[in-house]
Amino acid sequence: MSRIKEKFNQLKSKKETALISYIMAGYPSEKITLAAVRGLIQGGSDIIELGFPFSDPIADGPTIQMASTESLNNGTKIENFFTIVKKIRKESNIPLVLMTYTNILYNQTYLKFISRAKQAGIDGLILPDMAIEESKEYVKAAKKIGMDTIFLVSPNTEKDRLKQIIKSTSGFLYMVAVFGTTGVQTKIHKYTLDALKNTKYAAKGKIPVGVGFGVSTEKDVQKYVSSGADAVIVGSANIKIIENTPTNKVQTRIATFTKRLKNKTR
Amino acid sequence: MKIGIPKDGRFGEFGGKYIPETLAPAIEELEKNYLKIRNDKNFKKELGRLLIDYAGRPTPIYFARNLTKTIGGAKIYLKREDLLHGGAHKINNTLGQALLAKRMGKKRIIAETGAGQHGVATAMACASLGLKAEIYMGYVDTLRQKQNVFRMELLGAKVHAVKSGSKTLKDAINEAMRDWITNVDSTYYLLGSAVGPHPYPLMVRDFQAVIGVEIKKQMKKIPNAVIACVGGGSNAIGTFYPLIDTNAKIIGIEAGGKGVKTKLHSAPLTAGKKGVLHGMMTYLMQDKDGQISETHSISAGLDYPGVGPEHAFLKDENRVEYKAVTDDEVIDAFLILTRTEGIIPALESAHAIAHAIKISKKMKKTESIVVTLSGRGDKDIDIVKEYLAKNVKNKRKI
């Protein structure tokens, strides 16, 4: 069983919702990335999503764009990313998901990249520009290697398409909460809650549904938990904390913030 | 060779639609509507009228007698897209798509622009059809093409200077896509070249194919060679597509910048590798990790790390030959054409002229070459002036 699946099973028996935390690898440095990961684990995050920067992140808002650009400017290469993953794996068994864009995989071929990621200790992949129509070869390679393929759905995804996407999804299904890019936003729309209901219905309990994009406060987490989400995904809010915190305090601030959010999932 | 509508949105293995899920319904709606109007007589009639009365079609084929004589080889003909309203081929596409957007009931139009030519052509089409236009342009490009920024604003469009990434065309496309993801219901994304997810490459090719169709009609004989510059590839595919099944030699010219052996160029077909960007699988300039490279060209309109998927296909099929010419060769061609014919070409188009000059020398006097002169060079005269000031050695210095 994959680490992600096992985690969701554990949480289910405890009647808890998963808190999934995103940070960008190499932002602002490899060292701070590791400190932030330790903070996330300390704070009780259930799954960690590590971003690998891409030069052209079309699904990301200003915060994650900034983190991508800085990470790339710091010279983050895929080798550095795998090194970070291996270091985390020495300390923890927490499920690790890689979020990046299709070209990073395509460049090395899906099979080669995914097997390297697996070896390093990655459990699942999120590619926001990988449409279901184009995913055959990618899903085949991931299946062969035992890597979870986490697809995204949107509030405007139609029923038949939703079914098709669910078929190719493993680990969990990522429901994008808003029409827009990643980033902190202020209110929870009714259309998002309706979409969550429909997505949960289509998933039939076979695959957990996580809600992400614009989830940043305890109140957001509480609202999605009470609306039936199996997981909440927090990203830009973590990056903002890292951006605005002196480096020696990143771990504790991230831990404190994560703990407050995690409390709302129990 | 018959290409027609690409199956599953792919030209051979190239193309597809690698898009965030939020855009999937919009792309589907676009594809459905486009395939419907593609054969709609009323649509064709309305667009045909606009192309004639508003844009100034058909454009002439001009035999460049003086240029031919100066070079001393094959006869060089120019397809004068520079004479179109707005000064470039871009209007062929913007009128087509703006009309489609209107039919689809979309009132807000967004577009990206590099040199500003597509932005201007979008602003014009939108002004004439009563649509609201917002244009994304890389901050670096807004500085080197100031005039076009003001032209767009005069035409009633809002211009957003994009300050992310390399601050050029690719980043303008990124930002336009982010806008589209955010405003997917109300907004039509009017892409300016034969790039992006299916159905854009097909649609832009169809709207630009009027260039090649006219060339076929206007030339008494199928020319021995046809040449066009390739940025995203819209004027080139529009020129080439109707001539694919003739025996004309077809050549696309990429921006060689300071040389394809350096990193300072924009020639993905000549020196790139397959990859996925802006919704399509195609040849891209990228590093070992798959990060997209920053590009260079003296012409802002060719300064793009990717290329339309149909060109990638035509390259691999060996139907079209793709070559690159350097900034130096481009300036030289720009000056030769200006002096011999009194025609100031866009720096983009001067790439095609430069290659025509190279090959015509080696061809027979009875043979013919058609070069698509995709735009006029008024927008570029400051860049040329600056270049000449820095390169005093240039033999054709003023």
Ligand SMILES: Cc1ncc(COP(=O)(O)O)c(C=O)c1O
């Ligand atoms: C005059 C002119 N020619 C060519 C191009 C390159 O575009 P494409 O390759 O799509 O024709 C541009 C782009 O701005 C242009 O302005």
